[in-house]
Amino acid sequence: MRRLFKANWWRERRADAGALACLCLFFVAFFPQGLFGGKYLFVGDGFFYSYPLRTVAWRMLRHGEWPLWTPYIMSGYPLLSMAQLGLAYPLTWGYLFLPGRIAEQVYVLAPFLLAPAFTYAYLRTLRRSPLAALVGALTFGYGGMMASPLANNGLMTNACMWLPLLLVAVERARHRRFVPCLLLGTCAYTMSMLTGVGQGFLYTGLLASAYAGFLAIFAPPRAADAHTDQARTGFADVRRFIPLLVACGSIMLAASVAAFQLFETARAVKRSVRSSLSYDIFTQGAYTPASLWKSLGAPLFYGFDMNAYVPPLALMLMLVAVYTHARHKLMRDPRVFFWLAIALLALVLMLGQHTPLYRLVYYTPLLNRFRVPSRHTFEWTFALGVLAAYGWDAAAVVLRRRREQQQHARTFTLYAALALLAAAVACGALWWLRVQTLPVGVVGAAPAMTVYRLWKGAFVLLILVALWRAALITSARWRACLLMACVLVGCYVEPSALVMRWWGRLGLPASRFAAMSDATRYLAQFPPAENRVFTRVDLMAEQFESRPRLDAANLSALYGLHNVAGYEPLILERYSRALGSVGLDTVRTFAGSVPDPSLFSTRSHVLDILNTVFVVSYPNLNTALGSADETTRLGAPGEVWPQSTKTLGTTPTVADSLELVTLLTHSTFEPDGKVVAQVHIYTTDGRRIDLSLRAGVDTAEWAHERADVRPLVKHKLAPIFDSTQVGGADGYPAYRYKTLLTFVEPLRVRQVDVTNVSQTAHLGIFSAALRNSQTQTSAPLFTLYSQAWQPVYEQNSTLVLRNTRARPRAWLVAEAEAVDGEEALARIRGDSQAEFDPARTVLLEVRPDELPHLPGGTVAPESTAQIKSYEPTRLLIETDAPTATVLVVSEIFYPGWTATVDGQPAQMSVADYLLRGVALPAGRHTVEMRYTAPAARTGAIISGCTLLLLCALFIYGRRTSAGSSTASCSETHKES
Numbered sequence: 001m002r003r004l005f006k007a008n009w010w011r012e013r014r015a016d017a018g019a020l021a022c023l024c025l026f027f028v029a030f031f032p033q034g035l036f037g038g039k040y041l042f043v044g045d046g047f048f049y050s051y052p053l054r055t056v057a058w059r060m061l062r063h064g065e066w067p068l069w070t071p072y073i074m075s076g077y078p079l080l081s082m083a084q085l086g087l088a089y090p091l092t093w094g095y096l097f098l099p100g101r102i103a104e105q106v107y108v109l110a111p112f113l114l115a116p117a118f119t120y121a122y123l124r125t126l127r128r129s130p131l132a133a134l135v136g137a138l139t140f141g142y143g144g145m146m147a148s149p150l151a152n153n154g155l156m157t158n159a160c161m162w163l164p165l166l167l168v169a170v171e172r173a174r175h176r177r178f179v180p181c182l183l184l185g186t187c188a189y190t191m192s193m194l195t196g197v198g199q200g201f202l203y204t205g206l207l208a209s210a211y212a213g214f215l216a217i218f219a220p221p222r223a224a225d226a227h228t229d230q231a232r233t234g235f236a237d238v239r240r241f242i243p244l245l246v247a248c249g250s251i252m253l254a255a256s257v258a259a260f261q262l263f264e265t266a267r268a269v270k271r272s273v274r275s276s277l278s279y280d281i282f283t284q285g286a287y288t289p290a291s292l293w294k295s296l297g298a299p300l301f302y303g304f305d306m307n308a309y310v311p312p313l314a315l316m317l318m319l320v321a322v323y324t325h326a327r328h329k330l331m332r333d334p335r336v337f338f339w340l341a342i343a344l345l346a347l348v349l350m351l352g353q354h355t356p357l358y359r360l361v362y363y364t365p366l367l368n369r370f371r372v373p374s375r376h377t378f379e380w381t382f383a384l385g386v387l388a389a390y391g392w393d394a395a396a397v398v399l400r401r402r403r404e405q406q407q408h409a410r411t412f413t414l415y416a417a418l419a420l421l422a423a424a425v426a427c428g429a430l431w432w433l434r435v436q437t438l439p440v441g442v443v444g445a446a447p448a449m450t451v452y453r454l455w456k457g458a459f460v461l462l463i464l465v466a467l468w469r470a471a472l473i474t475s476a477r478w479r480a481c482l483l484m485a486c487v488l489v490g491c492y493v494e495p496s497a498l499v500m501r502w503w504g505r506l507g508l509p510a511s512r513f514a515a516m517s518d519a520t521r522y523l524a525q526f527p528p529a530e531n532r533v534f535t536r537v538d539l540m541a542e543q544f545e546s547r548p549r550l551d552a553a554n555l556s557a558l559y560g561l562h563n564v565a566g567y568e569p570l571i572l573e574r575y576s577r578a579l580g581s582v583g584l585d586t587v588r589t590f591a592g593s594v595p596d597p598s599l600f601s602t603r604s605h606v607l608d609i610l611n612t613v614f615v616v617s618y619p620n621l622n623t624a625l626g627s628a629d630e631t632t633r634l635g636a637p638g639e640v641w642p643q644s645t646k647t648l649g650t651t652p653t654v655a656d657s658l659e660l661v662t663l664l665t666h667s668t669f670e671p672d673g674k675v676v677a678q679v680h681i682y683t684t685d686g687r688r689i690d691l692s693l694r695a696g697v698d699t700a701e702w703a704h705e706r707a708d709v710r711p712l713v714k715h716k717l718a719p720i721f722d723s724t725q726v727g728g729a730d731g732y733p734a735y736r737y738k739t740l741l742t743f744v745e746p747l748r749v750r751q752v753d754v755t756n757v758s759q760t761a762h763l764g765i766f767s768a769a770l771r772n773s774q775t776q777t778s779a780p781l782f783t784l785y786s787q788a789w790q791p792v793y794e795q796n797s798t799l800v801l802r803n804t805r806a807r808p809r810a811w812l813v814a815e816a817e818a819v820d821g822e823e824a825l826a827r828i829r830g831d832s833q834a835e836f837d838p839a840r841t842v843l844l845e846v847r848p849d850e851l852p853h854l855p856g857g858t859v860a861p862e863s864t865a866q867i868k869s870y871e872p873t874r875l876l877i878e879t880d881a882p883t884a885t886v887l888v889v890s891e892i893f894y895p896g897w898t899a900t901v902d903g904q905p906a907q908m909s910v911a912d913y914l915l916r917g918v919a920l921p922a923g924r925h926t927v928e929m930r931y932t933a934p935a936a937r938t939g940a941i942i943s944g945c946t947l948l949l950l951c952a953l954f955i956y957g958r959r960t961s962a963g964s965s966t967a968s969c970s971e972t973h974k975e976s
Helices: 007-031 044-062 092-098 099-125 131-143 148-151 155-160 163-172 178-194 197-216 238-257 261-270 289-295 313-329 334-350 357-362 373-405 409-434 445-471 476-502 510-514 518-523 555-559 573-578 821-829 932-973
Strands: 533-534 612-617 638-640 645-665 675-683 688-694 722-727 732-756 761-771 777-781 789-795 797-802 810-813 817-819 841-842 865-869 874-881 883-888 897-901 904-906 909-911 913-920 923-931
Touching: 007 099, 007 131, 007 476, 044 092, 044 148, 044 555, 092 099, 099 131, 099 148, 099 155, 099 163, 099 373, 099 510, 131 313, 131 373, 131 476, 148 155, 148 476, 148 638, 155 178, 155 197, 155 373, 163 178, 163 197, 163 897, 178 197, 178 261, 178 932, 197 373, 238 261, 238 932, 289 904, 313 334, 313 373, 313 476, 334 883, 373 445, 409 445, 409 476, 445 476, 445 821, 518 797, 533 821, 573 821, 612 923, 638 645, 638 732, 638 897, 645 675, 645 777, 645 789, 645 909, 688 732, 722 923, 732 761, 797 897, 810 865, 810 874, 821 841, 841 883, 841 909, 874 883, 883 909, 897 913, 913 923
Parallel strands: 533 612, 817 841
Antiparallel strands: 612 797, 638 761, 645 732, 645 761, 675 688, 675 732, 722 732, 761 777, 789 797, 810 883, 865 874, 874 923, 883 913, 897 904, 897 923, 909 913
């Protein structure tokens, strides 16, 4: 406190206050639409992943529940293992008392204010001038990691922004007391770890450790810091290793504080598709040498989720810093060469598979867990920011000498600097506007790139000349103001234009967060604990619709729907394989990135056993509106039973007729000309055209000419398509019939429904095609799903199917088979030759001698299984059966779930590859299942003990500090 009220305190910190005020103004100018325009800028991952799941988790906390498990996505998932939600991270705590959209906005935008502020503090710790520190802060705070397409989810930016604060602790450890520095470093790195973004906090920890090790070896504290002689401390002196101890100690203590979260995540990682990465996946998102070079100059055209952009001014100052510190030994700072090495290493790492070094990274533990090499732009931009600060101070020395030699041109220099700055502002404004309209990623983009580079060249040239003239102004106040203005303008225009182009203009209004879709409103009328849904649509579907047609995962969780789908990078491997080896979106497969149509076939029971009562999609089961080229196809149309409907789909096609190849069975009593099927033609403009199939005109009995059928059949032969002789020469011909149903006018058809209106006849469809007589083309129609799926909702380009075979959330079976995981997977997917009926048999992954003794066959009709209480971490089920059975619960099997039967511990087995099974004796029983989260509990004990240790260290540090101050005051009093 004495330092705070020193007489010259404000004079010492006035420049810092001005620089920090500039950072705040820069931030406000960067996001006016988010701060004042009523727009929420977290589109993409922020809207579909973080916002809904954080809302669910904090809702549970407000209701007194621990967020350990969620039933709302992927048929149940350990919620606490979703470390990226950062529930213990203070910047997410706004969900407790703010609307979710505002809390998420704070989380996403805060790094753009805090990262440059922390970087400024670190550079000032290195005794860089305020303007130099400002240049470095803006280089990192608005460089290619921060001002990137990925930054609008806030994940990497929040995890990495704590690096400079950790480095402040490491630097202070060179000449200040150990415990306060350790506590500061621990707090900084704990914040990084609590974000849950493993890639970010791993890179942060490694970089801080390398920096501390470098200081210990190449830049030890001078003895003058310890009030001894002027020689450097010896290598054996422990003081030189204190920064390394602070860095390593901070990392260890932070990991212990976050253990409750890390342990739970580690358990999920082992069982997820991310337990290991192939080299191809590991290197996704790498630059080629040419594209990396171009990304520096034109990041709008060359970038992945992050880019290599830094202000051109920073690049030039980096060269100045390296040249100056390499040439002049007296002013040499070894940190310059450390950060130069880091910058070069980051460039090499961003090349990924295009350099042999990345093979070594692939075989390095921990580092090989994270993909997208371009994210090493984090180290690149931070290193460039530090080097730019050193370069600014080096250039300032030279310019000061030149300024002293040109005292006669004061007025001209001032006006020239003002004019050049005004010209730079005008040029930057025009360039900013032009960036918003340049075509990107299309044929003919080369001219657009040339336009971009010309504008950039003109702007950079004006800024550099303005800086040069401003540096020569003799008035200190005018010089400082104009230099700062030039720096702010030079670091603002390009990143601001890029962010606005990528996601700044895509903000969502507040009304979007309260807009429940009509499909969700329809589904909400059914009890969610009894009716799972499967939103089979692509990621980011309906994002910018003011009235969305449907709510994609994970948004459906906001409305309490239990969803088979979900969006989670750590999707469980078994769950992924069961759904067709799908990726993190649970819809598209890793191989080919297409939806798996076999889930809707007759033989597949995956969705049945998951209690998937409803599927929500676009027409024809398309996963994106208008992407009919991906229509789900199961093959030939097949049979249409009496009083049932078969839906056929295709790419939206202009046609003037429908050609069908069909036959009838059990139709002898259908009179000639009677309508046996209604054909409904659906067009892309919302119309429906009704046609009909008539016996004896369009189709007929397949065995019409068989001796015992001919006298009985009441309709004529229809036009024959082909025939097959049955029973040899003495047999009879089996016919298939062809008809052409003509439309009144050409129609753009998207779907055809065939409804069998007969009471007894079965209609077989062997071929269906839309024909266009003008172009002489045809488009085949295909079955979209088996007959178990019945359309129940078709409005506003949204399709909801009901699964008539869906199993309840809990049921009993009297027959069990012992299988391994691969056989169980093949059975539920219908890939095994052995038949599987989940209503009759359960597949247990146990040894044959461990199978429960069951009577076999169908379970007794009076047997029941009812869920009496359904909570995220607790299920209470009552069963009653006259024989021994196995209770199958349609909930994901996951370690940490325990079961009791009538209050006694019971074994829970993997059932049907995904589910939980508990063997029960005959009679009435109460089964309780609880999620105990053992990994989280163990981690919580470690976290609690570590927090107590940190509190003790804090008290110790305060007492020793107070003691030192008292002793110092006493000595001063004696001397006086």
